Amino acid sequence: MIVAKPKPFRKIKQFTDPYENILVVGCNTCVAVCLTGGEKEAEQLASKLRLHRRHQGLGGTVDTITVLRQCEHEYIDELKEAVEGRDLILSTACNIGPQALAERYEDVRVVPAMNTNMLGMVKEHQTWTEYCVACGDCVIQYTGGLCPIARCAKELLNGPCGGSQDGRCEISPDVECVWQSIHDKMVRLGMADDLKKILGPRNWSWSKHGGPRTFSKEGFKP
Amino acid sequence: MKSGFTLERVLGAGAFAVTAELGPPKGADPQVIIDKAALLKGHADAVNITDNQTAIVRMSSMAAARLVIEQGLEPIMQMTCRDRNRLAMQADILGAAALGVRNLLCLTGDHQSFGNHPKSKGVYDLDSVTLIKMVKDMRDVPAFECGDEVETPPELFIGAAANPYADPFPFRAVRLAKKVEAGIDFVQTQIIYNVEKFEQFMEQCRELGVTERCRILAGVAPLKSAGMAKYMKNRVAGMDVTDEVVERMSAADDAQDEGIDICVEIIKRVREVDGVAGVHIMAVEWEEAVAEITSRAGLEPGHKVLQDG
Ligand code: SF4
Numbered sequence: 061m062i063v064a065k066p067k068p069f070r071k072i073k074q075f076t077d078p079y080e081n082i083l084v085v086g087c088n089t090c091v092a093v094c095l096t097g098g099e100k101e102a103e104q105l106a107s108k109l110r111l112h113r114r115h116q117g118l119g120g121t122v123d124t125i126t127v128l129r130q131c132e133h134e135y136i137d138e139l140k141e142a143v144e145g146r147d148l149i150l151s152t153a154c155n156i157g158p159q160a161l162a163e164r165y166e167d168v169r170v171v172p173a174m175n176t177n178m179l180g181m182v183k184e185h186q187t188w189t190e191y192c193v194a195c196g197d198c199v200i201q202y203t204g205g206l207c208p209i210a211r212c213a214k215e216l217l218n219g220p221c222g223g224s225q226d227g228r229c230e231i232s233p234d235v236e237c238v239w240q241s242i243h244d245k246m247v248r249l250g251m252a253d254d255l256k257k258i259l260g261p262r263n264w265s266w267s268k269h270g271g272p273r274t275f276s277k278e279g280f281k282p
Numbered sequence: 283m284k285s286g287f288t289l290e291r292v293l294g295a296g297a298f299a300v301t302a303e304l305g306p307p308k309g310a311d312p313q314v315i316i317d318k319a320a321l322l323k324g325h326a327d328a329v330n331i332t333d334n335q336t337a338i339v340r341m342s343s344m345a346a347a348r349l350v351i352e353q354g355l356e357p358i359m360q361m362t363c364r365d366r367n368r369l370a371m372q373a374d375i376l377g378a379a380a381l382g383v384r385n386l387l388c389l390t391g392d393h394q395s396f397g398n399h400p401k402s403k404g405v406y407d408l409d410s411v412t413l414i415k416m417v418k419d420m421r422d423v424p425a426f427e428c429g430d431e432v433e434t435p436p437e438l439f440i441g442a443a444a445n446p447y448a449d450p451f452p453f454r455a456v457r458l459a460k461k462v463e464a465g466i467d468f469v470q471t472q473i474i475y476n477v478e479k480f481e482q483f484m485e486q487c488r489e490l491g492v493t494e495r496c497r498i499l500a501g502v503a504p505l506k507s508a509g510m511a512k513y514m515k516n517r518v519a520g521m522d523v524t525d526e527v528v529e530r531m532s533a534a535d536d537a538q539d540e541g542i543d544i545c546v547e548i549i550k551r552v553r554e555v556d557g558v559a560g561v562h563i564m565a566v567e568w569e570e571a572v573a574e575i576t577s578r579a580g581l582e583p584g585h586k587v588l589q590d591g
Protein backbone atom coordinates (compact mmCIF):
# COMPACT_ATOMS: atom_id res chain seq x y z
CA MET A 61 0.00 0.00 0.00
CA ILE A 62 0.91 3.68 -0.27
CA VAL A 63 2.25 5.05 2.99
CA ALA A 64 2.01 8.77 3.67
CA LYS A 65 3.19 10.79 6.65
CA PRO A 66 1.68 14.06 7.88
CA LYS A 67 3.66 17.20 7.20
CA PRO A 68 4.71 19.06 10.37
CA PHE A 69 1.84 21.12 11.77
CA ARG A 70 3.96 24.29 11.61
CA LYS A 71 4.07 23.93 7.83
CA ILE A 72 0.37 23.25 7.58
CA LYS A 73 -0.29 26.44 9.58
CA GLN A 74 1.82 28.39 7.10
CA PHE A 75 -0.19 27.11 4.13
CA THR A 76 -3.57 27.57 5.73
CA ASP A 77 -3.34 30.73 7.90
CA PRO A 78 -4.04 33.20 5.06
CA TYR A 79 -7.26 31.42 4.03
CA GLU A 80 -10.78 31.80 5.33
CA ASN A 81 -12.88 28.96 4.17
CA ILE A 82 -10.99 25.71 4.34
CA LEU A 83 -12.06 22.18 3.49
CA VAL A 84 -9.97 19.33 4.87
CA VAL A 85 -10.46 16.29 2.63
CA GLY A 86 -9.61 12.85 3.99
CA CYS A 87 -9.15 9.64 2.03
CA ASN A 88 -10.39 6.30 3.26
CA THR A 89 -8.03 4.01 1.39
CA CYS A 90 -4.26 3.63 1.96
CA VAL A 91 -3.82 6.55 4.36
CA ALA A 92 -6.71 5.30 6.46
CA VAL A 93 -4.97 1.94 6.79
CA CYS A 94 -1.70 3.55 7.79
CA LEU A 95 -3.65 5.70 10.24
CA THR A 96 -2.49 9.06 8.95
CA GLY A 97 -5.09 10.54 6.62
CA GLY A 98 -8.40 8.70 6.88
CA GLU A 99 -11.67 10.12 8.16
CA LYS A 100 -10.58 10.15 11.80
CA GLU A 101 -7.22 11.78 11.13
CA ALA A 102 -8.75 14.38 8.80
CA GLU A 103 -11.20 15.33 11.55
CA GLN A 104 -8.41 15.50 14.12
CA LEU A 105 -6.40 17.77 11.87
CA ALA A 106 -9.42 20.00 11.26
CA SER A 107 -10.07 20.44 14.99
CA LYS A 108 -6.40 21.16 15.63
CA LEU A 109 -6.55 23.83 12.96
CA ARG A 110 -9.75 25.30 14.37
CA LEU A 111 -8.16 25.54 17.80
CA HIS A 112 -5.04 27.15 16.42
CA ARG A 113 -7.09 29.65 14.41
CA ARG A 114 -9.16 30.56 17.43
CA HIS A 115 -5.99 31.22 19.47
CA GLN A 116 -4.58 33.34 16.70
CA GLY A 117 -7.83 35.26 16.26
CA LEU A 118 -8.15 34.07 12.69
CA GLY A 119 -11.76 33.85 11.59
CA GLY A 120 -13.24 31.65 8.93
CA THR A 121 -14.29 28.04 8.93
CA VAL A 122 -12.57 24.70 8.73
CA ASP A 123 -14.79 21.81 7.70
CA THR A 124 -13.98 18.25 6.85
CA ILE A 125 -15.20 15.58 4.52
CA THR A 126 -13.77 12.21 3.56
CA VAL A 127 -14.08 10.22 0.36
CA LEU A 128 -13.36 6.57 -0.27
CA ARG A 129 -10.52 7.28 -2.72
CA GLN A 130 -9.12 10.66 -3.71
CA CYS A 131 -7.30 9.14 -6.65
CA GLU A 132 -10.51 8.36 -8.57
CA HIS A 133 -12.73 10.87 -10.31
CA GLU A 134 -15.82 8.93 -9.42
CA TYR A 135 -15.27 9.66 -5.73
CA ILE A 136 -13.99 13.23 -5.90
CA ASP A 137 -16.87 14.27 -8.11
CA GLU A 138 -19.03 13.74 -5.02
CA LEU A 139 -17.27 16.71 -3.41
CA LYS A 140 -18.74 19.30 -5.77
CA GLU A 141 -21.15 20.73 -3.21
CA ALA A 142 -18.72 20.63 -0.29
CA VAL A 143 -16.08 22.48 -2.30
CA GLU A 144 -18.48 25.24 -3.33
CA GLY A 145 -17.32 28.60 -1.91
CA ARG A 146 -14.05 27.30 -0.44
CA ASP A 147 -10.82 29.18 -0.90
CA LEU A 148 -8.56 26.30 0.16
CA ILE A 149 -8.63 22.51 0.14
CA LEU A 150 -6.23 20.71 2.47
CA SER A 151 -5.86 17.08 1.46
CA THR A 152 -4.80 14.34 3.87
CA ALA A 153 -4.52 11.76 1.10
CA CYS A 154 -1.24 10.56 -0.35
CA ASN A 155 0.02 13.17 -2.81
CA ILE A 156 -2.01 11.76 -5.66
CA GLY A 157 -5.14 13.03 -3.91
CA PRO A 158 -4.37 16.76 -3.86
CA GLN A 159 -3.34 16.62 -7.50
CA ALA A 160 -6.57 14.95 -8.50
CA LEU A 161 -8.50 17.61 -6.56
CA ALA A 162 -6.44 20.45 -8.06
CA GLU A 163 -7.29 19.21 -11.53
CA ARG A 164 -10.94 18.55 -10.83
CA TYR A 165 -11.61 21.82 -8.97
CA GLU A 166 -9.76 24.25 -11.21
CA ASP A 167 -10.48 27.48 -9.35
CA VAL A 168 -9.61 26.32 -5.84
CA ARG A 169 -6.12 26.14 -4.35
CA VAL A 170 -5.28 22.67 -3.05
CA VAL A 171 -2.42 22.02 -0.61
CA PRO A 172 -1.13 18.71 0.77
CA ALA A 173 -1.23 17.90 4.46
CA MET A 174 0.94 14.83 3.84
CA ASN A 175 4.15 13.59 2.27
CA THR A 176 3.85 10.37 0.30
CA ASN A 177 6.53 8.27 1.87
CA MET A 178 6.73 4.92 0.19
CA LEU A 179 5.06 1.79 -1.07
CA GLY A 180 5.38 -0.43 1.90
CA MET A 181 3.88 -2.78 4.40
CA VAL A 182 3.64 -3.17 8.14
CA LYS A 183 6.61 -5.17 9.31
CA GLU A 184 6.21 -4.55 12.98
CA HIS A 185 3.25 -3.06 14.84
CA GLN A 186 2.52 0.36 13.33
CA THR A 187 5.86 0.48 11.55
CA TRP A 188 5.81 0.57 7.78
CA THR A 189 8.78 -0.44 5.68
CA GLU A 190 9.46 0.30 2.04
CA TYR A 191 9.09 -2.72 -0.24
CA CYS A 192 8.78 -1.33 -3.78
CA VAL A 193 9.69 1.86 -5.64
CA ALA A 194 7.60 1.09 -8.72
CA CYS A 195 10.72 0.69 -10.85
CA GLY A 196 8.72 -0.64 -13.79
CA ASP A 197 10.84 -3.73 -14.37
CA CYS A 198 10.52 -6.10 -11.46
CA VAL A 199 13.53 -8.35 -10.80
CA ILE A 200 12.44 -10.22 -7.71
CA GLN A 201 11.98 -13.43 -9.68
CA TYR A 202 15.81 -13.54 -9.64
CA THR A 203 16.29 -12.45 -6.06
CA GLY A 204 14.34 -14.83 -3.91
CA GLY A 205 11.18 -12.75 -4.12
CA LEU A 206 12.81 -9.86 -2.24
CA CYS A 207 13.45 -6.46 -3.79
CA PRO A 208 17.03 -5.19 -4.14
CA ILE A 209 15.89 -1.95 -5.79
CA ALA A 210 13.62 -0.59 -3.08
CA ARG A 211 15.25 -2.31 -0.14
CA CYS A 212 18.99 -2.00 -0.84
CA ALA A 213 20.34 1.50 -0.21
CA LYS A 214 22.43 1.28 -3.41
CA GLU A 215 19.94 -0.58 -5.62
CA LEU A 216 22.52 -3.31 -6.18
CA LEU A 217 21.74 -6.17 -8.52
CA ASN A 218 24.75 -8.40 -8.01
CA GLY A 219 24.96 -9.14 -4.34
CA PRO A 220 25.74 -7.38 -1.07
CA CYS A 221 28.23 -4.53 -1.01
CA GLY A 222 31.26 -4.56 1.25
CA GLY A 223 29.36 -2.80 4.01
CA SER A 224 26.88 -5.58 4.75
CA GLN A 225 27.36 -6.70 8.36
CA ASP A 226 25.35 -9.07 10.53
CA GLY A 227 22.32 -8.69 8.28
CA ARG A 228 22.36 -4.92 8.63
CA CYS A 229 22.98 -2.28 5.98
CA GLU A 230 26.08 -0.11 6.08
CA ILE A 231 23.95 3.03 6.31
CA SER A 232 22.54 2.12 9.73
CA PRO A 233 22.22 -0.80 12.14
CA ASP A 234 18.47 -0.07 12.08
CA VAL A 235 18.23 -0.92 8.39
CA GLU A 236 18.05 -4.48 7.14
CA CYS A 237 20.56 -5.51 4.44
CA VAL A 238 18.14 -7.05 2.00
CA TRP A 239 21.01 -8.76 0.21
CA GLN A 240 21.70 -10.83 3.32
CA SER A 241 18.03 -11.83 3.28
CA ILE A 242 18.12 -12.56 -0.46
CA HIS A 243 21.19 -14.72 0.02
CA ASP A 244 19.63 -16.63 2.94
CA LYS A 245 16.42 -17.22 1.02
CA MET A 246 18.26 -18.46 -2.08
CA VAL A 247 20.37 -20.80 0.06
CA ARG A 248 17.19 -22.14 1.68
CA LEU A 249 15.70 -22.72 -1.77
CA GLY A 250 18.85 -24.51 -2.90
CA MET A 251 19.24 -21.79 -5.54
CA ALA A 252 22.36 -20.00 -4.28
CA ASP A 253 24.14 -20.72 -7.57
CA ASP A 254 21.61 -18.53 -9.38
CA LEU A 255 23.17 -15.53 -7.64
CA LYS A 256 26.36 -16.14 -9.64
CA LYS A 257 24.63 -14.82 -12.73
CA ILE A 258 25.37 -11.19 -13.55
CA LEU A 259 22.25 -9.03 -13.63
CA GLY A 260 22.02 -5.64 -15.33
CA PRO A 261 22.74 -2.98 -16.42
CA ARG A 262 19.13 -2.12 -15.83
CA ASN A 263 16.84 -0.32 -18.21
CA TRP A 264 15.86 2.65 -16.06
CA SER A 265 13.69 4.09 -18.81
CA TRP A 266 10.89 1.91 -17.49
CA SER A 267 11.18 3.70 -14.19
CA LYS A 268 10.54 7.40 -13.57
CA HIS A 269 13.84 8.13 -15.37
CA GLY A 270 12.10 7.53 -18.69
CA GLY A 271 9.75 10.44 -17.98
CA PRO A 272 6.24 10.34 -16.48
CA ARG A 273 4.64 6.97 -17.08
CA THR A 274 1.18 6.01 -18.23
CA PHE A 275 -0.45 2.66 -18.58
CA SER A 276 -3.56 1.70 -20.48
CA LYS A 277 -4.82 -1.80 -20.34
CA GLU A 278 -5.31 -3.27 -23.78
CA GLY A 279 -8.91 -3.58 -24.79
CA PHE A 280 -9.89 -1.55 -21.76
CA LYS A 281 -10.57 1.76 -23.49
CA PRO A 282 -13.98 1.94 -25.17
CA MET B 283 48.93 -6.25 -22.95
CA LYS B 284 45.84 -4.33 -21.99
CA SER B 285 47.42 -1.16 -20.66
CA GLY B 286 51.12 -1.82 -21.23
CA PHE B 287 51.93 0.03 -18.03
CA THR B 288 53.75 -0.65 -14.78
CA LEU B 289 51.12 -2.42 -12.70
CA GLU B 290 50.16 -4.76 -15.51
CA ARG B 291 53.81 -5.48 -16.36
CA VAL B 292 54.71 -6.19 -12.73
CA LEU B 293 51.75 -8.49 -12.15
CA GLY B 294 52.18 -10.09 -15.56
CA ALA B 295 55.82 -10.90 -14.81
CA GLY B 296 54.82 -12.48 -11.51
CA ALA B 297 56.68 -9.91 -9.43
CA PHE B 298 55.18 -8.94 -6.08
CA ALA B 299 53.32 -5.68 -6.58
CA VAL B 300 53.08 -2.83 -4.12
CA THR B 301 50.34 -0.24 -4.45
CA ALA B 302 49.54 2.63 -2.14
CA GLU B 303 46.83 5.20 -1.76
CA LEU B 304 46.73 8.93 -2.41
CA GLY B 305 43.68 10.86 -1.31
CA PRO B 306 43.05 14.11 -3.22
CA PRO B 307 42.62 17.30 -1.14
CA LYS B 308 39.43 19.10 -0.19
CA GLY B 309 40.62 22.04 -2.22
CA ALA B 310 42.03 23.12 -5.55
CA ASP B 311 45.74 23.19 -4.65
CA PRO B 312 47.73 20.83 -6.91
CA GLN B 313 50.73 21.12 -4.58
CA VAL B 314 49.06 18.77 -2.08
CA ILE B 315 49.10 16.02 -4.69
CA ILE B 316 52.66 16.83 -5.73
CA ASP B 317 53.85 16.58 -2.11
CA LYS B 318 52.06 13.29 -1.47
CA ALA B 319 53.34 11.85 -4.73
CA ALA B 320 56.90 12.69 -3.65
CA LEU B 321 56.39 10.65 -0.45
CA LEU B 322 55.15 7.62 -2.41
CA LYS B 323 57.37 7.69 -5.48
CA GLY B 324 59.83 4.82 -5.58
CA HIS B 325 57.94 2.92 -2.87
CA ALA B 326 54.95 1.73 -4.90
CA ASP B 327 54.27 0.47 -8.41
CA ALA B 328 51.07 2.48 -8.64
CA VAL B 329 48.89 4.56 -6.35
CA ASN B 330 45.12 4.58 -5.95
CA ILE B 331 43.51 7.96 -6.42
CA THR B 332 40.33 7.89 -4.39
CA ASP B 333 37.03 9.16 -5.78
CA ASN B 334 35.12 11.27 -3.23
CA GLN B 335 36.08 8.70 -0.63
CA THR B 336 33.49 8.05 2.09
CA ALA B 337 31.23 10.36 0.07
CA ILE B 338 33.20 13.47 1.02
CA VAL B 339 33.83 15.92 -1.80
CA ARG B 340 37.44 16.20 -2.90
CA MET B 341 39.36 17.09 -6.03
CA SER B 342 38.27 14.76 -8.82
CA SER B 343 40.15 11.50 -9.13
CA MET B 344 40.74 12.13 -12.85
CA ALA B 345 42.43 15.50 -12.30
CA ALA B 346 44.46 14.19 -9.39
CA ALA B 347 45.47 11.14 -11.44
CA ARG B 348 46.81 13.42 -14.17
CA LEU B 349 48.81 15.42 -11.60
CA VAL B 350 50.26 12.17 -10.30
CA ILE B 351 51.30 11.13 -13.81
CA GLU B 352 53.12 14.43 -14.17
CA GLN B 353 55.09 13.49 -11.07
CA GLY B 354 56.25 10.30 -12.72
CA LEU B 355 54.00 8.03 -10.65
CA GLU B 356 51.40 5.64 -12.03
CA PRO B 357 47.83 6.23 -10.86
CA ILE B 358 45.03 3.73 -10.33
CA MET B 359 42.02 5.94 -10.81
CA GLN B 360 39.06 4.98 -8.68
CA MET B 361 35.55 5.40 -10.02
CA THR B 362 32.38 4.93 -7.99
CA CYS B 363 28.84 4.32 -9.19
CA ARG B 364 27.44 6.63 -6.54
CA ASP B 365 28.02 9.96 -8.26
CA ARG B 366 27.63 9.34 -11.98
CA ASN B 367 25.38 7.65 -14.48
CA ARG B 368 26.65 5.59 -17.40
CA LEU B 369 26.95 8.62 -19.68
CA ALA B 370 29.19 10.49 -17.26
CA MET B 371 31.21 7.37 -16.47
CA GLN B 372 31.95 6.52 -20.06
CA ALA B 373 32.86 10.13 -20.80
CA ASP B 374 35.24 10.16 -17.82
CA ILE B 375 36.74 6.82 -18.83
CA LEU B 376 37.59 8.17 -22.28
CA GLY B 377 38.87 11.42 -20.77
CA ALA B 378 41.01 9.63 -18.22
CA ALA B 379 42.51 7.35 -20.86
CA ALA B 380 43.26 10.38 -23.04
CA LEU B 381 45.09 11.93 -20.08
CA GLY B 382 47.27 8.85 -19.72
CA VAL B 383 45.43 6.93 -16.99
CA ARG B 384 45.95 3.19 -17.50
CA ASN B 385 44.46 1.61 -14.37
CA LEU B 386 40.82 1.96 -13.39
CA LEU B 387 39.40 0.66 -10.13
CA CYS B 388 35.63 0.10 -10.34
CA LEU B 389 33.67 0.55 -7.12
CA THR B 390 30.07 0.88 -6.04
CA GLY B 391 31.09 3.54 -3.50
CA ASP B 392 30.18 4.25 0.10
CA HIS B 393 26.61 5.42 0.50
CA GLN B 394 26.15 9.20 0.30
CA SER B 395 24.67 9.27 3.81
CA PHE B 396 28.21 8.79 5.20
CA GLY B 397 29.71 11.91 3.74
CA ASN B 398 29.37 15.66 3.86
CA HIS B 399 26.45 15.83 1.42
CA PRO B 400 23.95 13.41 2.91
CA LYS B 401 21.11 15.28 1.19
CA SER B 402 22.45 14.45 -2.27
CA LYS B 403 20.84 12.08 -4.74
CA GLY B 404 22.71 8.79 -5.09
CA VAL B 405 23.00 7.65 -8.69
CA TYR B 406 23.77 3.90 -8.77
CA ASP B 407 22.79 3.63 -12.42
CA LEU B 408 25.24 0.70 -12.54
CA ASP B 409 26.81 -1.30 -9.74
CA SER B 410 30.47 -2.24 -9.53
CA VAL B 411 29.90 -5.49 -11.46
CA THR B 412 28.08 -3.89 -14.39
CA LEU B 413 30.58 -0.99 -14.38
CA ILE B 414 33.41 -3.50 -14.80
CA LYS B 415 31.62 -5.13 -17.69
CA MET B 416 31.03 -1.77 -19.33
CA VAL B 417 34.72 -0.80 -19.07
CA LYS B 418 35.82 -4.16 -20.43
CA ASP B 419 33.46 -3.85 -23.39
CA MET B 420 34.70 -0.32 -24.09
CA ARG B 421 38.24 -1.68 -24.18
CA ASP B 422 37.78 -5.06 -25.86
CA VAL B 423 34.74 -4.99 -28.15
CA PRO B 424 35.17 -1.94 -28.39
CA ALA B 425 31.67 -0.67 -27.72
CA PHE B 426 29.84 1.65 -25.42
CA GLU B 427 27.24 0.23 -23.10
CA CYS B 428 24.56 1.04 -25.68
CA GLY B 429 26.41 -0.97 -28.34
CA ASP B 430 27.78 1.95 -30.38
CA GLU B 431 31.38 1.58 -31.44
CA VAL B 432 34.16 3.28 -29.46
CA GLU B 433 36.40 4.97 -32.01
CA THR B 434 39.65 4.71 -30.07
CA PRO B 435 39.25 2.24 -27.22
CA PRO B 436 40.72 3.13 -23.82
CA GLU B 437 43.69 0.94 -22.88
CA LEU B 438 42.92 0.06 -19.31
CA PHE B 439 43.93 -2.44 -16.68
CA ILE B 440 40.70 -3.04 -14.79
CA GLY B 441 40.52 -3.44 -11.04
CA ALA B 442 37.94 -3.86 -8.31
CA ALA B 443 37.71 -4.18 -4.56
CA ALA B 444 36.74 -7.20 -2.47
CA ASN B 445 35.89 -7.36 1.19
CA PRO B 446 36.49 -10.73 2.87
CA TYR B 447 35.03 -9.36 6.12
CA ALA B 448 31.59 -8.28 4.98
CA ASP B 449 28.59 -10.59 5.20
CA PRO B 450 27.39 -13.07 4.12
CA PHE B 451 30.86 -14.59 4.24
CA PRO B 452 30.20 -17.53 1.87
CA PHE B 453 29.16 -15.03 -0.81
CA ARG B 454 32.27 -12.83 -0.67
CA ALA B 455 34.42 -15.00 -2.93
CA VAL B 456 31.41 -15.61 -5.19
CA ARG B 457 30.95 -11.87 -5.55
CA LEU B 458 34.61 -11.51 -6.48
CA ALA B 459 34.18 -14.32 -9.01
CA LYS B 460 31.36 -12.29 -10.57
CA LYS B 461 33.73 -9.35 -10.91
CA VAL B 462 36.25 -11.66 -12.58
CA GLU B 463 33.53 -12.89 -14.90
CA ALA B 464 32.64 -9.26 -15.66
CA GLY B 465 36.23 -8.59 -16.64
CA ILE B 466 38.64 -7.47 -13.91
CA ASP B 467 42.38 -7.96 -14.20
CA PHE B 468 43.22 -7.27 -10.56
CA VAL B 469 41.58 -6.78 -7.20
CA GLN B 470 42.54 -5.04 -3.99
CA THR B 471 41.05 -6.31 -0.76
CA GLN B 472 39.67 -4.53 2.27
CA ILE B 473 42.22 -3.89 5.03
CA ILE B 474 43.31 -7.16 6.59
CA TYR B 475 43.80 -7.54 10.33
CA ASN B 476 42.19 -10.96 10.71
CA VAL B 477 44.63 -13.05 8.65
CA GLU B 478 42.90 -16.39 9.41
CA LYS B 479 39.66 -15.22 7.89
CA PHE B 480 41.53 -13.84 4.90
CA GLU B 481 43.13 -17.26 4.41
CA GLN B 482 39.68 -18.89 4.36
CA PHE B 483 38.53 -16.33 1.83
CA MET B 484 41.57 -17.04 -0.35
CA GLU B 485 40.86 -20.75 -0.17
CA GLN B 486 37.37 -20.10 -1.54
CA CYS B 487 38.87 -17.87 -4.22
CA ARG B 488 41.22 -20.64 -5.29
CA GLU B 489 38.34 -23.12 -5.41
CA LEU B 490 36.37 -20.78 -7.66
CA GLY B 491 39.37 -20.31 -9.95
CA VAL B 492 39.57 -16.61 -9.12
CA THR B 493 43.29 -16.63 -8.41
CA GLU B 494 44.04 -17.99 -11.87
CA ARG B 495 42.06 -15.35 -13.65
CA CYS B 496 42.86 -12.22 -11.67
CA ARG B 497 45.70 -10.92 -9.52
CA ILE B 498 44.84 -10.36 -5.87
CA LEU B 499 46.49 -7.59 -3.88
CA ALA B 500 46.02 -7.90 -0.14
CA GLY B 501 44.93 -4.66 1.52
CA VAL B 502 46.79 -3.52 4.64
CA ALA B 503 46.85 -0.32 6.66
CA PRO B 504 48.95 0.92 9.57
CA LEU B 505 46.95 1.91 12.63
CA LYS B 506 47.90 5.25 14.16
CA SER B 507 46.43 4.88 17.63
CA ALA B 508 44.46 2.57 19.90
CA GLY B 509 41.48 4.86 19.45
CA MET B 510 41.60 4.36 15.70
CA ALA B 511 41.80 0.59 16.16
CA LYS B 512 38.72 0.60 18.42
CA TYR B 513 36.82 2.91 16.13
CA MET B 514 37.49 0.70 13.13
CA LYS B 515 36.60 -2.41 15.09
CA ASN B 516 33.32 -1.13 16.45
CA ARG B 517 32.06 1.53 14.12
CA VAL B 518 33.08 0.76 10.57
CA ALA B 519 30.81 -1.72 8.79
CA GLY B 520 32.75 -4.44 7.00
CA MET B 521 35.95 -4.09 9.09
CA ASP B 522 37.40 -6.87 11.23
CA VAL B 523 40.05 -5.58 13.65
CA THR B 524 40.98 -8.43 15.98
CA ASP B 525 41.07 -8.10 19.78
CA GLU B 526 44.75 -8.92 19.68
CA VAL B 527 45.46 -5.95 17.43
CA VAL B 528 43.42 -3.62 19.65
CA GLU B 529 45.27 -4.89 22.74
CA ARG B 530 48.67 -4.44 21.16
CA MET B 531 47.80 -0.91 20.07
CA SER B 532 46.50 -0.09 23.56
CA ALA B 533 49.58 -1.47 25.30
CA ALA B 534 52.11 0.22 23.03
CA ASP B 535 54.24 3.13 24.26
CA ASP B 536 54.70 4.37 20.73
CA ALA B 537 51.40 3.58 19.03
CA GLN B 538 52.48 4.70 15.56
CA ASP B 539 55.56 2.53 15.68
CA GLU B 540 53.50 -0.44 16.86
CA GLY B 541 50.94 0.26 14.12
CA ILE B 542 53.66 0.05 11.52
CA ASP B 543 55.06 -3.13 13.08
CA ILE B 544 51.65 -4.82 13.03
CA CYS B 545 51.20 -3.81 9.41
CA VAL B 546 54.62 -5.25 8.50
CA GLU B 547 53.81 -8.54 10.24
CA ILE B 548 50.54 -8.79 8.37
CA ILE B 549 52.31 -8.13 5.06
CA LYS B 550 54.77 -10.92 5.81
CA ARG B 551 51.94 -13.33 6.61
CA VAL B 552 49.70 -12.53 3.66
CA ARG B 553 52.69 -12.75 1.29
CA GLU B 554 52.84 -16.42 2.12
CA VAL B 555 49.21 -17.04 1.22
CA ASP B 556 48.79 -18.89 -2.04
CA GLY B 557 47.34 -16.58 -4.68
CA VAL B 558 48.42 -13.25 -3.19
CA ALA B 559 50.12 -11.25 -5.94
CA GLY B 560 50.90 -8.07 -4.06
CA VAL B 561 49.93 -5.71 -1.29
CA HIS B 562 47.90 -2.53 -1.27
CA ILE B 563 49.03 -0.24 1.53
CA MET B 564 46.37 2.23 2.64
CA ALA B 565 48.05 4.88 4.75
CA VAL B 566 45.43 7.56 4.35
CA GLU B 567 46.76 11.01 5.32
CA TRP B 568 49.90 9.23 6.54
CA GLU B 569 51.67 8.73 3.24
CA GLU B 570 55.15 8.89 4.81
CA ALA B 571 54.38 5.60 6.57
CA VAL B 572 54.50 3.73 3.25
CA ALA B 573 58.28 4.11 2.86
CA GLU B 574 58.78 2.96 6.45
CA ILE B 575 56.49 -0.04 6.05
CA THR B 576 58.05 -1.24 2.81
CA SER B 577 61.54 -0.81 4.22
CA ARG B 578 60.76 -2.73 7.45
CA ALA B 579 58.99 -5.42 5.42
CA GLY B 580 61.98 -5.70 3.07
CA LEU B 581 59.59 -5.01 0.22
CA GLU B 582 60.72 -3.50 -3.05
CA PRO B 583 58.09 -2.42 -5.54
CA GLY B 584 57.83 -4.98 -8.34
CA HIS B 585 58.97 -2.60 -11.07
CA LYS B 586 62.27 -2.04 -9.26
CA VAL B 587 62.78 -5.76 -8.76
CA LEU B 588 62.19 -6.30 -12.49
CA GLN B 589 64.59 -3.47 -13.36
CA ASP B 590 67.32 -4.83 -11.14
CA GLY B 591 66.78 -8.22 -12.75
S1 SF4 C 1 12.12 -4.72 -8.47
FE1 SF4 C 1 10.97 -2.82 -8.95
S2 SF4 C 1 8.84 -3.44 -9.23
FE2 SF4 C 1 9.92 -5.16 -8.21
S3 SF4 C 1 9.54 -4.82 -6.04
FE3 SF4 C 1 11.47 -3.83 -6.54
S4 SF4 C 1 10.97 -1.71 -7.04
FE4 SF4 C 1 9.06 -2.87 -7.07
Ligand code: SF4
Nearest residue numbers: 212220221229230237
Ligand atom coordinates in the same frame (compact mmCIF):
# COMPACT_ATOMS: atom_id res chain seq x y z
S1 SF4 D 1 24.68 -3.15 3.11
FE1 SF4 D 1 23.22 -4.42 1.98
S2 SF4 D 1 21.38 -3.17 1.78
FE2 SF4 D 1 23.02 -1.80 2.40
S3 SF4 D 1 23.81 -0.96 0.49
FE3 SF4 D 1 25.07 -2.75 0.96
S4 SF4 D 1 24.08 -4.46 -0.07
FE4 SF4 D 1 22.61 -2.78 -0.06
